[in-house]
Amino acid sequence: MSAVNAQATAADPGVNAFVMANAGSGKTTTLVSRVARLLLRGSPPSAVLCLTFTKAAAAEMQRRLYQRLGQWAVAQDADLRGELGKLEHRDPAGYAARELSRARTLFARALETPGGLKIQTIHAFCEQLLRRFPIEA
Numbered sequence: 377m378s379a380v381n382a383q384a385t386a387a388d389p390g391v392n393a394f395v396m397a398n399a400g401s402g403k404t405t406t407l408v409s410r411v412a413r414l415l416l417r418g419s420p421p422s423a424v425l426c427l428t429f430t431k432a433a434a435a436e437m438q439r440r441l442y443q444r445l446g447q448w449a450v451a452q453d454a455d456l457r458g459e460l461g462k463l464e465h466r467d468p469a470g471y472a473a474r475e476l477s478r479a480r481t482l483f484a485r486a487l488e489t490p491g492g493l494k495i496q497t498i499h500a501f502c503e504q505l506l507r508r509f510p511i512e513a
Contacts, residue, residue: 384465389414404433408440409463411493415445415482416464421489427498438495445483456480 387409461468
């Protein structure tokens with residue numbers, strides 16, 4: 377499988393995927409695309425959890441995701457159709473007005489989610505679990 381096909385497969389939220397690759401290979405882009413597609417399909421931002429190894433990677437993933445959602449919020453219809461078509465491997469002309477409207481609201485929904493999108497390190501996630509369930513741990 378080519379790298380491009382592997383990235384497209386990993387970005388599909390309907391597929392279980394484990395992404396492991398060298399630095400600069402597109403992992404963050406792939407994971408941001410996957411989260412964006414989950415949100416487009418109706419997953420609430422509070423139901424999405426992204427785990428990574430470093431604080432820098434978590435911050436970069438969050439920055440890129442919010443940047444993409446922010447761009448969608450203000451994009452012209454034709455530009456948004458093109459972006460969504462590229463992301464979902466669909467014909468851009470096939471997007472209905474309600475799909476564009478839903479994509480435009482994702483930025484606000486993500487910002488309004490208590491605690492924001494959960495994009496954190498594995499250590500931060502484990503620490504959160506231990507604090508929440510100290511007796512069970």
